[in-house]
Amino acid sequence: MTPKEISQRLNADGFQVTYQDTAPDPHIEVPRESIYDVAKHLRDNPDLAFDSLMCLSGLDYTERMEVAYQILSYQHRHRVTLKVQCPKDDPVIPTVSKVWPTADWHEREAYDLVGMRFEGHDDLRRILLPEDWEGHPLQKDYESPDKWHDIPLTNIPKNSTDEGN
């Protein structure tokens, strides 16, 4: 099935999703309240059979946050991207780690680096950064600290002007 057909199928099954025909990759926008149910339906419906979550990424758009899910069905060999939005001051999204266990670590990473909170996740700890790190580095307004435990940190150079090719 193409992403468009999958979106139509989801709407026919009673979910309120919107198909976004963005180039080059289209995606399906899912309201955050229903992401768990949509995920479960996508996995369990034999026509859709999305048995695997390939990638889960958190995104910070300064005024809103998003989570993108790339899912794959090995049975039907189709892929689709789902997206869930939430406001920046309330970045809470229901977890899908009970549907696809891959999400367990990917959600921890999105929490660690982007600052998303996943409601219902059993073990939402930092995964890549030290436990006592402050802030979430991939947020657009993040400022790197000068020191961590008295270890001086060199800042990542601000946007380099070198064109490089």
Added chain:
Amino acid sequence: MKETKELNLPLGPELNKWELLSKGEDPFGEQMTLQMGPQHPATHGVLRLELETDGEAVTKITPYIGYLHRCFEKVAESVTYPQVVPYCDRMDYLAGMNMCLGYVLAVEKLMEIEVNDRVQTLRVMVNELNRIASHCVALATYGLDIGAWTPLLYLFQAREHILDILEELSGARMLFNYIRIGGLAKDIPDNGWTKKVENFLGYFEPKIPELNDLLSYNKIFIERTANVGAMSQEIAIAYGVTGPNLRATGFDYDMRRDAPYSGYENYEFEPQLGSGEQGKPGDCWDRYIVRVREMGESMKIIRQALDRLPEGDVQEKIPKNFNKMPVGEVYTSTEAPRGELGIYLVSDGTKIPYRVKARSGAYCSVSALPAFASGVLIADLVAIVASIDIVLGEVDR
């Protein structure tokens, strides 16, 4: 009368302990928490596994990663599109070519650049060469971890030849920075480079049966690996395990054949599957032999690439600077030696990527470890960690 008296004696302290043990307590202090790593010869880098052990048995595994986190995603948000390429090499430093290809394909898809046949063929060739080199290290360190020293020397010798070939091409031995947006850094040198690749294939062909004699069908090796740490297909799919680890469970999926990129649809090869030849499907031995046989398939692909190598320019025309990038987002997936490398790229139209997310195969393999490896012996855990072939650079990025 005397005998009954003796029987009525109160139990000694040792016997009391046995009674406690039968009640499920731990009087002998057999249950321990062990830290395997971060510096440990069997963790292939800086990985820490927290093990709850009961005697020799591991009852619970908790992996801790992040010791080699080099902020790939953060750095990628502060440099221009072409400047990200060298950082990709450093993700999985044993398979730099494969890492770069994943990222470059994402940018090309975003910019709608089509590269010509020569570029595609050369990319396939260097990717497969790098895959062989990467599998050589995987198999060598696997043998080393469970006590086989000699295969390491043989395999590193073979890998050395590949590194020489790739060095001649790119100037670097591991961090190539060779695959660029819209093409390649430079054309192949005109001193008979293809001849050298052919010579290497001729040299490497008999090395695989030699490795089979030396290690694969070695009785001790089979005893250590067969029936150990079998991963079921359900767990592999649920945890997003891809690549050779997924194929070792007998699941027939190879991105190069099922979702071809960079012209892989033009090559004849067979994805190698584990079948439980020596034990259960998806055990450590299967994960090993899949990689051995995959090297043979990679050689087939390289031969075909050498035969069809067309003429052409190795760099397509691309914008001088990347100031006017299309707005949008792409996800590309490629078959890296350690599973699917997914690059999720978001562009806001400036020359700097808005967000780059790298999904690595080894990351998912480590996350599946607690699900399929709990309950084994500590010595078997060493074999299991070696068999899923992780590079911590790719796990942490």
